[in-house]
Each structure stands twice: as structure tokens, then as C-alpha cells.
Amino acid sequence: MIHLLATGGTIAGEIDPEAGHGRYRAGVRPVEALLAAVPGLADAGPLSARQILALDSKDMAPADWLAILAATRASFAEPGCDGVVILHGTDTLEETAWFLHLTLPAGKPVVLTGAMRPADHPAADGPANLLAAVRLAARPEARGKGVLVVMNGMAFGARRVVKARCSGLDAFESTEPWQAARADGRFAGLAPDALPRVDILPGYAGAPADLIAASVATGARGLVLALCGHGSVPSAWLPALRAAHRQGVAIVRGSRASGRVEPDANADDSGEGWLTAGDLPPPKARIALMLGLAAGLSGDGLRAALLDCGG
Known part of the structure; x- marks a missing residue:
């Protein structure tokens, strides 16, 4: 049936x-x-x-x-x-x-x-x-x-x-x-009562950095950056992103364009403590990050889960 x-x-x-x-x-x-x-x-x-x-x-x-x-x-x-x-x-x-x-x-x-x-x-x-x-x-x-x-x-x-x-x-x-297609189910054992808040922030010409602080101040535990090109981070965003990272907010660098965002290509992800979305579009990277955070993953565990999701 x-x-x-x-x-x-x-x-x-x-x-x-x-x-x-x-x-x-x-x-x-x-x-x-x-x-x-x-x-x-x-x-x-x-x-x-x-x-x-x-x-x-x-x-x-x-x-x-x-x-x-x-x-x-x-x-x-x-x-x-x-x-x-x-x-x-x-x-x-x-x-x-x-x-x-x-x-x-x-x-x-x-x-x-x-x-x-x-x-x-x-x-x-x-x-x-x-x-x-x-x-x-x-x-x-x-x-x-x-x-x-x-x-x-x-x-x-x-x-x-x-x-x-x-x-x-x-x-x-x-x-x-x-x-x-292949089944995934990596979070099939997860049964959360709620999912952590993760926001998507768009990159565009003149995008203000105060969007980052506003998301963090209102409870975001993760940020997915839907950036231009190969995940190009605006210079003006760096202080706010570093402050968010110090507060324990997970940051995923993605792109509004199709294709893969590679770790440490076009940004110092390792040095900054950022994650990358691989070839996941920002809405799907957000979901993977929400589930990873709900599962209690952090650091290398969260990085591995996201990179695997991102192909």
C-alpha cells in the first residue's frame, strides 16, 4: 500500500x-x-x-x-x-x-x-x-x-x-x-523537537555587514553565505564574520552561482574556521548545517558532514 x-x-x-x-x-x-x-x-x-x-x-x-x-x-x-x-x-x-x-x-x-x-x-x-x-x-x-x-x-x-x-x-x-539517485539518511537516527536557526545571507554589491550581527543577535547558530562567484567574501564582512565565529556561530561559505565552492580556494577557510558548501545551493547547505548542529556536530565533524553532503 x-x-x-x-x-x-x-x-x-x-x-x-x-x-x-x-x-x-x-x-x-x-x-x-x-x-x-x-x-x-x-x-x-x-x-x-x-x-x-x-x-x-x-x-x-x-x-x-x-x-x-x-x-x-x-x-x-x-x-x-x-x-x-x-x-x-x-x-x-x-x-x-x-x-x-x-x-x-x-x-x-x-x-x-x-x-x-x-x-x-x-x-x-x-x-x-x-x-x-x-x-x-x-x-x-x-x-x-x-x-x-x-x-x-x-x-x-x-x-x-x-x-x-x-x-x-x-x-x-x-x-x-x-x-x-542514492539514498542518504545520515541523520535518520535524529529525532529533534526543534531545529537550530540557520540564516542565509546574500552577497551582492554593497551588502551591509550589519546583517551578520543582526542574525547572530536574534539567535542564529549558523550562517550560510550565498556569495558571489566562487564564494567571494566582501572585505567589509570580515570583522563581523570573525566576531560571529568567536561566539560559536558556524559559518558556511557558499555561492549564489552553480558549481562547487572549494575549501581554501578564494578564501582562508582553514584560518578563519569557516566551512564550505561544496556544490550544495545555499538552501540545501542550510538544511545540512541545521541537521549537523542538531546532531551536536562541530568542528571537523560538521566539516566532514557538510563536505560529504556537498558531493
Whole structure:
């Protein structure tokens, strides 16, 4: 049996009657209505469904990740569960997928899907995505791949999938096909009540250093720097970053561009005590850092975990 967990999103959305066809409200339709709109779903095998959240995924928070994780683990523990499908908004779908990829054990498939058009759109893509996700979760070949994402007839591994475009059915892409994906689950034994705060700070021309102090003053235990180029740190940021490091804040140097940020290339990471994101984009580096901190890692342990995550 495939267990389906609904969290809201555009796939459950409807046009906002007050704003016209230019806007919609996410997470409006319950999961039962979504299932009823999918022709052929009954032929895909036995299915159970549960509504656990009803969010626009722009409002997804770490506490919600923990709720989804708990619900997925509970599904895994039920007799006869062959896999899990999670309905999710597309804005932060890649973040939830990566979080679950790091925190769920290898074995049973977990497939996330959503939609780029609301449920009452005349050419809604949600029903086809839902059916494709259920079918993939039921395939024996999907076992041991970790968390997968299905959108627009394509399937991707959580490690490299990104929402690359803000509109269009082909909004998601990856450099890795799902068949090449590998399970991770390095934090599968972790069961935190909450996750430590980690902020992402963007690098741009004239970015003020006081953003660093503000994050630290309001409780950030880690900072991921989404810097220009190969993780180029503005000179004006150095005093604030050093002060944050002295206060025990973990600092990860990443880039807003694609590609790897190598340790001690373009910055003295060893001397400053900074970490690097490898080829993880800043949102995924943030999640890896949050989990590493929640696991009590520091220093070389945190560095090793992040570099491994970063490929």
C-alpha cells in the first residue's frame, strides 16, 4: 500500500475569486477531493491518504518539516506500507525533499510532487503529477533511491533537484536522473523537537555587514553565505564574520552561482574556521548545517558532514 500525505500547495489550490485569474489560494482543497480528480488512480494499487498540513509552501517552516518527517516515519512503521507520496507546494518542495532525504532511512520510496497550476485550472497538472508519483512509489526500482521528486512527467533525486523557473510546467530540473539517485539518511537516527536557526545571507554589491550581527543577535547558530562567484567574501564582512565565529556561530561559505565552492580556494577557510558548501545551493547547505548542529556536530565533524553532503 502507498501512503499519501497531503500538505497543501498549489496542487490543492483554487483561483482567488477576489483577485481574478492572476492569483490563487494554495492548500484549499482537501486530499479527498484531489484523489477524486485523478482518473486511473484506483488502478495504481491500494492507497491510503491523510491530510497533515494545508499550507502554501512559501510558509513552510522547520517545525513543519519535523511534522512531515514524523508522519512519514509513522507511515513506514505501519504494516503493509510500500512507500509514501507527499503532496507539497512547489516553492520550497526541493528543501523539504532534501530534508527528508537526509533524515529518512534507505529502503521504502518517498516521492514528493505538486503542481504549477491550481486544482481548478482548466488544464491542471496536479492530477497527472499525483498519479505519476503514486506509480513511481510503487515501483521496486524506486527502493533505495532516497527521496524522489516527480513533476511534469519527470522524476528527479532530491540531492540535485531545483526549481529552476518561476512559471511553466517544466519548472523543475536536475543534472541527475532518478535512476542514478542514492539514498542518504545520515541523520535518520535524529529525532529533534526543534531545529537550530540557520540564516542565509546574500552577497551582492554593497551588502551591509550589519546583517551578520543582526542574525547572530536574534539567535542564529549558523550562517550560510550565498556569495558571489566562487564564494567571494566582501572585505567589509570580515570583522563581523570573525566576531560571529568567536561566539560559536558556524559559518558556511557558499555561492549564489552553480558549481562547487572549494575549501581554501578564494578564501582562508582553514584560518578563519569557516566551512564550505561544496556544490550544495545555499538552501540545501542550510538544511545540512541545521541537521549537523542538531546532531551536536562541530568542528571537523560538521566539516566532514557538510563536505560529504556537498558531493
